[in-house]
Amino acid sequence: MSYICPVCGYADLPYAPGDYHICPCCSTEFGNDDAEFTHAQLREMWVAAGARWFFGHPPAYWNPWMQLIKGGHQEVVPKFVRAITTSANYTVEPTRLARLGDGFLISVSVA
Amino acid sequence: MPKLYIFALCEKVIVDKDGTASLISLFDQISAHILPGTKQIPPNAVAPKEWCAFTSWKVEPEDVGKEYRQFIQLLYPNGEQFGQAADFSFTPQGDKTHQELSISGLGFPIGQEGSYTLKMWLEHNGLVIFESPPIIIKVNYQKMTELPPNVVTIP
Numbered sequence: 001m002s003y004i005c006p007v008c009g010y011a012d013l014p015y016a017p018g019d020y021h022i023c024p025c026c027s028t029e030f031g032n033d034d035a036e037f038t039h040a041q042l043r044e045m046w047v048a049a050g051a052r053w054f055f056g057h058p059p060a061y062w063n064p065w066m067q068l069i070k071g072g073h074q075e076v077v078p079k080f081v082r083a084i085t086t087s088a089n090y091t092v093e094p095t096r097l098a099r100l101g102d103g104f105l106i107s108v109s110v111a
Numbered sequence: 112m113p114k115l116y117i118f119a120l121c122e123k124v125i126v127d128k129d130g131t132a133s134l135i136s137l138f139d140q141i142s143a144h145i146l147p148g149t150k151q152i153p154p155n156a157v158a159p160k161e162w163c164a165f166t167s168w169k170v171e172p173e174d175v176g177k178e179y180r181q182f183i184q185l186l187y188p189n190g191e192q193f194g195q196a197a198d199f200s201f202t203p204q205g206d207k208t209h210q211e212l213s214i215s216g217l218g219f220p221i222g223q224e225g226s227y228t229l230k231m232w233l234e235h236n237g238l239v240i241f242e243s244p245p246i247i248i249k250v251n252y253q254k255m256t257e258l259p260p261n262v263v264t265i266p
Contacts, residue, residue, distance in 0.1 A: 061194050065157040069217045074159050081221065082146045084160045086122060086138035089249070 007034070007042045008051075008064070009071020025067075027054035043068075047076045113168035113179060116209060118231055118243050124163045124213040132211055134165055141250045143221045152252070157218040164229060164246075168210045170203035178202045180234045183214050188225030188250075224252050 003013040008026035015021040017030040026046040028034060033042055051064035065077045122136035143158060164183050184196040201210050220227070226249050232242040 061192055063155055063157060063194065063220075065155065066194060066218050069157065069159055077157065077159060077218075078153075080146065080149055080152050080156045081143040081158055083144045084158045084219070084221075085142045085144070086136060086160075087140045087142070088138050089140055 004071065006039045008046055009067045009073055011067075011071070012059070022055070024055040025053055025058070025064075026051075043073060043076055047078070112235070112240055113170045113174050113203065113210060113233065115166070115233075115241065115243055116169045117165060117167040117211075118246065119165050120229060120246050120248065121163050121165060122161065124165050124215075126213070132165065132167075132213065134163075139246065139248050141219060141221070141248060142253050143250060145252050145254045147254075152222055152224075154222040156220070156222040158221045159217065160219040162216045162219055164214045164216075164231070166212045166214075166231060168201075168203075168212075168233075170208060170210050172205075174203045175205045176202060177235065179240075181212055182230075182232050182234065184230045185216075185220070186228040186230065187220065188223045188227060193220045193227075219250075221250055224250055226250075
């Protein structure tokens with residue numbers, strides 16, 4: 001069974017966050033660190049320090065920002081961009097009607 | 112073997128109560144409007160941008176009851192992989208002619224400017240039986256002091 005770190009959102013804690021267990025991701029020692037600071041404060045401190053993996057090697061393809069977003073902590077993810085816009089590199093011509101054969105009327109879009 | 116009917120990248124997939132899917136805002140370009148004063152985007156930067164990869168497979172009678180695994184993988188412009196490849200298993204049922212899968216992403220990597228590659232392939236019994244032409248998504252940085260109209264700022 002895995003547990004989620006309430007500070008950094010790491011979802012593979014082998015122990016429940018308590019009893020002085022330490023999160024290998026954000027290094028929070030539960031029962032000690034979170035007795036002094038709230039989880040939100042500890043999260044902000046971890047992010048401010050660069051959101052680096054604490055113990056050993058991180059899991060393959062680990063990304064701290066995705067972990068925080070998945071954990072519902074999107075608000076602490078650094079905003080490197082002011083906005084994101086998407087677009088498509090193709091155009092759809094205005095729909096026109098075409099008559100085919102025996103009265104079949106279809107609309108045609110050209111992409 | 113299921114035949115690929117649709118493989119598309121969009122902002123959202125809406126599935127109505129009857130199970131019919133609608134794709135909202137197909138895209139293949141992302142513009143990241145850089146905050147003034149930002150000198151460099153960290154290589155692991157992620158924008159909290161939701162996206163969906165939608166696939167629809169046309170299944171044949173001989174596919175019914177067999178288990179297939181579809182994989183989705185997103186690569187940075189330099190070829191590095193972003194996140195784990197997502198894999199989903201499905202077993203076509205006899206009463207359906209199509210099998211549809213919608214894979215959602217909560218954030219999109221923006222740590223590199225350039226062309227990202229969304230790969231998709233199908234496996235059966237551990238063997239790749241089909242690989243789709245990839246979707247290429249171009250990410251470009253735009254340094255702006257003011258937002259263009261109709262742009263929603265990330266809260």
